[in-house]
Amino acid sequence: MQTATPAPAILDAAGQPMRPTMNYQGAGAGFGGQLSHWQPGLKTVDAALLPSLNLGNARAEDVVRNNAFASNGVQLHVDNIVGDLFRLCYKPDYKVLGISQEEAAAFAREVEAAWHEIAEDPTGCYLDAERKRTFTMMIREGVAVHTRVGEDMFAAEWIDRPGSLIKTAIKSITPKRVCNPDGKADTRSLKAGVAINRHGAAVGYHVRSPGDLDFGLGNGLGSTWQYVSRETRHRRPKFVHIFEPTEDGQTRGANQFLTVLEQMQILPKMQHTKLQNFIVNAMYAATIESEMPPDMVMGLMGGQVEGEQLLNYMGVVNDYHKELDITMNGVRVPHLIGGERLNLQTSGNADNGYVDLEGSVLRWLAAGLNLPYETLAKDFKQISYSAARASLGENWRYFMGRRKIIAARKATIIFRLVLEELLFRNLVSMPKGVTRDFYQATNAWTRCRWIGSGRLAIDGLKETKEAIMRIEAGLSTYEDEMALMGKDYLEVFDQQQREAEELEARQLPASLMRLNAMRVLGVAAEEDDSGEES
Numbered sequence: 001m002q003t004a005t006p007a008p009a010i011l012d013a014a015g016q017p018m019r020p021t022m023n024y025q026g027a028g029a030g031f032g033g034q035l036s037h038w039q040p041g042l043k044t045v046d047a048a049l050l051p052s053l054n055l056g057n058a059r060a061e062d063v064v065r066n067n068a069f070a071s072n073g074v075q076l077h078v079d080n081i082v083g084d085l086f087r088l089c090y091k092p093d094y095k096v097l098g099i100s101q102e103e104a105a106a107f108a109r110e111v112e113a114a115w116h117e118i119a120e121d122p123t124g125c126y127l128d129a130e131r132k133r134t135f136t137m138m139i140r141e142g143v144a145v146h147t148r149v150g151e152d153m154f155a156a157e158w159i160d161r162p163g164s165l166i167k168t169a170i171k172s173i174t175p176k177r178v179c180n181p182d183g184k185a186d187t188r189s190l191k192a193g194v195a196i197n198r199h200g201a202a203v204g205y206h207v208r209s210p211g212d213l214d215f216g217l218g219n220g221l222g223s224t225w226q227y228v229s230r231e232t233r234h235r236r237p238k239f240v241h242i243f244e245p246t247e248d249g250q251t252r253g254a255n256q257f258l259t260v261l262e263q264m265q266i267l268p269k270m271q272h273t274k275l276q277n278f279i280v281n282a283m284y285a286a287t288i289e290s291e292m293p294p295d296m297v298m299g300l301m302g303g304q305v306e307g308e309q310l311l312n313y314m315g316v317v318n319d320y321h322k323e324l325d326i327t328m329n330g331v332r333v334p335h336l337i338g339g340e341r342l343n344l345q346t347s348g349n350a351d352n353g354y355v356d357l358e359g360s361v362l363r364w365l366a367a368g369l370n371l372p373y374e375t376l377a378k379d380f381k382q383i384s385y386s387a388a389r390a391s392l393g394e395n396w397r398y399f400m401g402r403r404k405i406i407a408a409r410k411a412t413i414i415f416r417l418v419l420e421e422l423l424f425r426n427l428v429s430m431p432k433g434v435t436r437d438f439y440q441a442t443n444a445w446t447r448c449r450w451i452g453s454g455r456l457a458i459d460g461l462k463e464t465k466e467a468i469m470r471i472e473a474g475l476s477t478y479e480d481e482m483a484l485m486g487k488d489y490l491e492v493f494d495q496q497q498r499e500a501e502e503l504e505a506r507q508l509p510a511s512l513m514r515l516n517a518m519r520v521l522g523v524a525a526e527e528d529d530s531g532e533e534s
Contacts, residue, residue, distance in 0.1 A: 069264070086451070
């Protein structure tokens with residue numbers, strides 16, 4: 001019986017059938033088969049993250065505690081996203097509420113004054129359940145926690161305390177306290193301490209109680225859990241969980257250090273090893289090497305290399321060198337005994353490529369933390385104006401995204417809780433004629449902007465000219481330009497009005513002073529343009 005001849009197969013350069021390689025190359029074996037052993041499992045983000053959530057967060061917090069660059073990375077997030085004061089710019093949606101723009105503006109000014117009194121009280125700190133933080137400090141802490149572990153949590157408490165205008169208080173909750181009770185395994189309705197419904201929405205959180213430190217040896221976590229629902233039956237938030245999901249069904253946030261933890265952990269070891277090398281090279285200017293054979297040494301010491309006899313021999317040699325007291329350029333070099341050789345120790349190339357290697361690692365860290373290399377490494381010696389502006393401008397977009405999604409969201413939720421109580425207690429006057437109450441249009445009542453730290457000015461003169469030109473061309477407003485500087489335009493206008501009145505009262509020529517300032521600005525601009533590098 002004659003067997004069928006198999007059809008000839010067309011092979012590629014790696015010896016693989018041609019048809020599979022006609023798909024995406026990244027999903028194939030790769031050139032020469034380099035990718036053939038790269039077979040990662042296809043997992044959801046929870047399946048990839050939750051089993052190692054605690055270990056990854058513990059490593060991230062460890063490097064932030066002990067690594068200067070990691071600590072600086074967190075601080076850069078806090079300073080650029082929040083700054084020294086997180087200002088409320090309240091803008092209720094007057095169209096939805098059915099009031100005039102003037103009535104909305106008057107109501108906003110009243111609310112902002114009450115909010116500032118409550119939120120930024122430096123002595124009472126009643127908005128904080130622990131009475132340790134002002135509102136800005138809460139937001140700064142939230143950004144720092146989110147940078148370290150990828151999420152931020154807090155609970156809304158109701159505490160009656162003398163001296164406080166309101167009973168609303170915010171209790172910060174460290175994400176490490178949210179976990180499954182008694183170490184239970186994850187299920188469809190309970191993942192990493194978060195109770196979820198069939199749609200994947202969180203409905204409550206299991207919060208582990210604080211524990212004793214056990215003479216400094218414990219982890220500070222207790223053995224009991226409290227279940228806290230996400231909101232009350234009146235839809236008032238009780239527990240808030242803030243993170244940026246990257247995929248459907250994601251339950252917990254992933255920290256930013258996961259992609260750079262290996263490099264973060266290796267960098268200090270590199271520095272310590274290099275430092276030890278420098279120290280060893282600097283300790284000795286010269287050494288003496290002896291080529292005396294062992295049998296001769298043993299003969300001198302009586303045939304046995306005993307400890308006391310060896311010490312006696314070394315002492316005799318040392319006394320011999322000490323008596324001669326020969327020096328070379330201030331460094332003592334003894335006359336040598338027969339069989340000894342003098343070796344001059346030099347440090348050689350102190351760098352030996354280490355700076356380039358360290359810079360490469362730091363660039364990796366900067367990319368993982370979404371930070372400019374120059375600010376993370378504190379290295380500005382080789383950067384030009386154009387490069388600095390491009391780098392910081394690109395990073396500014398990232399910080400603004402984080403401000404909107406993380407810091408402003410947390411701030412708005414806290415403001416919503418406070419405003420609800422202010423209206424409930426009639427501590428602010430509700431505008432007359434509103435068509436919707438607080439619960440019918442919560443978003444319209446709580447619409448606001450938050451002003452954090454201003455954008456860093458590389459060249460203040462050039463950027464001031466750009467701001468003036470944008471306003472004059474109708475492409476921007478005083479509100480937007482002041483916000484870029486981290487200021488509230490209404491506060492600036494109020495201050496300018498007070499200063500104008502003060503100048504008039506003192507009979508000072510305000511117009512002349514402003515004209516002189518503009519002349520100085522124009523002259524400086526001309527000088528800067530003429531001497532600007534290409």
